[in-house]
Every structure is written in structure tokens, then in C-alpha cells.
Amino acid sequence: MGGLLAQVEADVAELVAGPLWTLSDTEITDEVRRVHATIQQLSARLLTLIGAADSREIPYTAGATGTANWLTYLLAMRHRDAVVWTKLAKLLPETPVVEEALAAGRVTVEQARVITKTVHDLPSAVGEVGKAKADQALTKLAVEDRLRPETLENHRSQILELVAPEIALERLRRDLERAERSAYDRRDFTLVPYGEGEYRCAVSSIPRWLRSCGPRWIRCPDHASPHPPLRLPHCPMPRAIVPLAPLTMAPALAAAVLRAALAAVRAALTSARIHEAVLPAVLVAVLPAVLVAVLPAVLVAVLPAVLVAVLRAVRAEAARMGAVRVPAVRMR
Structure with missing residues (x-):
């Protein structure tokens, strides 16, 4: 060799x-x-x-x-x-x-x-x-x-x-x-106030099936509700502006409730036979100040709870109907 x-x-x-x-x-x-x-x-x-x-x-x-x-x-x-x-x-x-x-x-x-x-x-x-x-x-x-x-x-x-x-x-x-489980475990859905009646929707770890299926409509559990369904738009960016119709009607509803309360107070005062000259002065002087002081605090305290309750109901109904999975909501 x-x-x-x-x-x-x-x-x-x-x-x-x-x-x-x-x-x-x-x-x-x-x-x-x-x-x-x-x-x-x-x-x-x-x-x-x-x-x-x-x-x-x-x-x-x-x-x-x-x-x-x-x-x-x-x-x-x-x-x-x-x-x-x-x-x-x-x-x-x-x-x-x-x-x-x-x-x-x-x-x-x-x-x-x-x-x-x-x-x-x-x-x-x-x-x-x-x-x-x-x-x-x-x-x-x-x-x-x-x-x-x-x-x-x-x-x-x-x-x-x-x-x-x-x-x-x-x-x-x-x-x-494995990829589906990983995407489901890392999902995140956050709503941040953005202007009047609008919220910024931050979605992370969006699964491929949700990115490719285009816009999705999530209906409330009560199909007879006059409010339109929530819409999650298909967007290449991880953030999108999502108008929430039920929340845009919250100020009007609050004003209606306050008007009803005002009418009840006036009826009670009238039934108590208070002098007709005193009642208008009380209503004009006291109630506007009370409304200005109380209404913002009521809206700030009530609206987040209402929003969370509505979205939880939407999530439960969507999970029951098998239309789309909506993860837990985190407010910040």
C-alpha cells in the first residue's frame, strides 16, 4: 500500500x-x-x-x-x-x-x-x-x-x-x-381608553387562524339586544381602534337615570308640601353642583365594571357557540 x-x-x-x-x-x-x-x-x-x-x-x-x-x-x-x-x-x-x-x-x-x-x-x-x-x-x-x-x-x-x-x-x-397550545397560552387581550366611546385594542400572540380569517364579529349572549355586536378587525398591526357601541350609549343612559332620579326627588319634595318658591331655588343651586361633582366619579367607577361584565358575557357566549375564543380581559 x-x-x-x-x-x-x-x-x-x-x-x-x-x-x-x-x-x-x-x-x-x-x-x-x-x-x-x-x-x-x-x-x-x-x-x-x-x-x-x-x-x-x-x-x-x-x-x-x-x-x-x-x-x-x-x-x-x-x-x-x-x-x-x-x-x-x-x-x-x-x-x-x-x-x-x-x-x-x-x-x-x-x-x-x-x-x-x-x-x-x-x-x-x-x-x-x-x-x-x-x-x-x-x-x-x-x-x-x-x-x-x-x-x-x-x-x-x-x-x-x-x-x-x-x-x-x-x-x-x-x-x-404544540404551536396552537403555545399561542393559546401566550394570548393577551387588553382594552385601553382612547377618546370618547373608543378603546385601543392591544392583542398579542395572535394565532395564525385568527390573523388569516379576516374580521370577526362577536355577538352578545342576548340576541335581542339593540346594541350592535363587537368587531375585532383584521389588521397587520398588533393594535387597532375598536369602537364599542354599548359604551358610547353609557353617558346617555346615565343621564336618563339621573333625570329619572331628579323627577323622583322633585315628586317627593312636592308631596311633602314644600313651598313652591323654595323648590326651584334648591333645584337650580344644588343639583347642578351635585351632578358636576358626582357624574364623573360615577362614570369612572361604573364604566370599567360594565365593560368587563359585557366582555365576560361575550366570551362565555362565544365559547359556548364555538365561534371564536376570546381570552380573559385585562384593564389598565
Whole structure:
């Protein structure tokens, strides 16, 4: 074997010393292709030697802590590159099709690295038959279609569907369920006052199904209610202005209630036979001041509670009808 390697070295030295000016453009192109293929063949031999050295524990006998460190010292290469060569030397025997193609110079070292890693990362449920099928399919793509390593890496997500479609479908189902649970757990829905009768709706962790379904209408549990339903608009931004019709009518309702209370007080005072000259003065002097002082506090105290109660009822009804899930409301 030493004499054969010496002959290869002599032939390489003769090839390197050969003049280039005697070669035509076609001959240079052909030689570039053939020299590159020969380098891949020698790289396959180097990987075989690295695997044999690792199996015999030669690096540990030489005092190195591992095969990668041994290569770093022996060949003066970067440690990162030594790790890549060591991993490839371990995985290459598991993919005999790409190993044979590399030894023949029909694939490159980088293509072999991508193929071996892809086959190795397949789930164990695929079995040896599935891995052999993946090895053959990826090697065929690399040889016949001459796909670059980065293009082969894009086939990592598709090779499982080719060799084991039922396993790929089950994995996709689990991933979708996990994503749905994560989106549901991280959901958030916050309403912030924004002008008169309007609130800013802040929605975070919007699920894909809600982003893609467009505007949604959420109806109150009482379908006979005169108020229109709440609308959650589809918007590319995480915030949107959502007019809430029930809240816009709250001041009018409060004014009506106060008018009714005022009428009741006036009737009570009148029935008590208070002097007609005193009653108008009391109403004009006292009640406006009371209304100015009490009405804002009443609105501030009552409106948030009304809003929370309405949205909780909407959430319960929507969950019962199965139309759309509305998470808990947080006021700030």
C-alpha cells in the first residue's frame, strides 16, 4: 500500500510540474473537473483513514484527548474543521450509497456531509429501510441533478415525507398542536381608553387562524339586544381602534337615570308640601353642583365594571357557540 501511495505522490508531482501554456481552454476545463473529482476520491480515502484511527484509538495512544484534537495537531488544521471531518468519518459508513459515490468522485465532501447528517437525523421509527431509501434518494439528487450542498439542505424537511409519509404527517400534527397550545397560552387581550366611546385594542400572540380569517364579529349572549355586536378587525398591526357601541350609549343612559332620579326627588319634595318658591331655588343651586361633582366619579367607577361584565358575557357566549375564543380581559 505504501508503494501505491508513493506512485500516486509521484504522479501528482509530475502533474503539478506540467506546463499550462500547452493546454487549450477545453483541456483546462476538463482538467479542472478531473482534478476536483480526484480530490474528492482522496478525501474519501482520508475519511476512511480517520475512521480507522478512531476505531483503533490511535489518537488516545498518541496522547490526544480526542480524534479532532489529534487531527488539529497532526495536520495543522482548525479545530472546527477537524470536528467536521471526524463527524463525517463516523457517519459515512452508515450511508453506503453516498460513501461509494464519494469514493468514485461523483459527489463532493460537502454534499456527503449534508446527506449523512440528514439520514442520521431521521427518527428511529423510519428504520434501516427508510434510511437506506433516503440515502439513495439524496445521493441521486446530488449526482444526477448536481445540487449544491445548500440546496440539499433544503430537502431535509421533505425527505421524511418521501421515506415515511405517515410519520411525517404525525409529526406535523404534533407540531401544529404544540404551536396552537403555545399561542393559546401566550394570548393577551387588553382594552385601553382612547377618546370618547373608543378603546385601543392591544392583542398579542395572535394565532395564525385568527390573523388569516379576516374580521370577526362577536355577538352578545342576548340576541335581542339593540346594541350592535363587537368587531375585532383584521389588521397587520398588533393594535387597532375598536369602537364599542354599548359604551358610547353609557353617558346617555346615565343621564336618563339621573333625570329619572331628579323627577323622583322633585315628586317627593312636592308631596311633602314644600313651598313652591323654595323648590326651584334648591333645584337650580344644588343639583347642578351635585351632578358636576358626582357624574364623573360615577362614570369612572361604573364604566370599567360594565365593560368587563359585557366582555365576560361575550366570551362565555362565544365559547359556548364555538365561534371564536376570546381570552380573559385585562384593564389598565
